[in-house]
């Protein structure tokens with residue numbers, strides 16, 4: 001049978017040919033939390049997972065799609081119903097689909113070329129932020145973004161205290177301008193909230209904050225090229 005799913009190699013939804021289909025039930029422990037953060041109550045549920053091994057009809061790349069269905073009952077009829085629907089449609093409409101996983105989880109976009117030229121600490125931080133964002137680990141991505149700003153401040157003005165003081169000193173030293181200062185205040189606060197206040201930023205917020213620091217750090221690497229252009233430009237007579 002054929003159904004449309006995201007192909008990691010094509011980078012968009014493509015028709016997929018199913019090569020194999022397996023189902024496997026799994027017992028999952030879940031819990032609710034009290035106000036003080038401690039576990040309130042534990043419950044066990046049965047997840048009925050489908051494993052579809054497919055081949056992209058456009059590029060032939062193989063993929064494994066794992067869909068987790070949370071069953072309301074432990075009756076074999078419910079599992080059978082999910083299995084029948086998945087066999088026919090690729091997904092179960094009556095089943096309670098909780099998570100979908102796609103393997104392999106290769107990044108759709110490689111790390112940007114300009115990051116290869118960065119000092120290693122920056123490069124590793126950027127790459128880990130890109131990976132965290134691609135995996136939907138947005139709080140971690142935001143904390144990484146804050147760490148990049150922290151490193152930038154440390155390199156420029158040394159370890160002088162909290163973020164507010166660092167950003168003000170960067171502004172007063174004309175290393176960043178007023179617009180950048182205003183943007184970085186928002187980004188740092190989002191990073192602080194992710195680290196200390198349980199904030200879970202959405203994908204778009206991480207993307208925007210990432211763009212802001214890409215501009216901040218990316219502009220540095222123009223230094224050498226700008227000097228080359230200055231040298232090469234004929235002087236006014």
Ligand SMILES: [Zn+2]
Pocket residue numbers: 007008009010011014056057058059060061
């Ligand atoms: Zn493909």
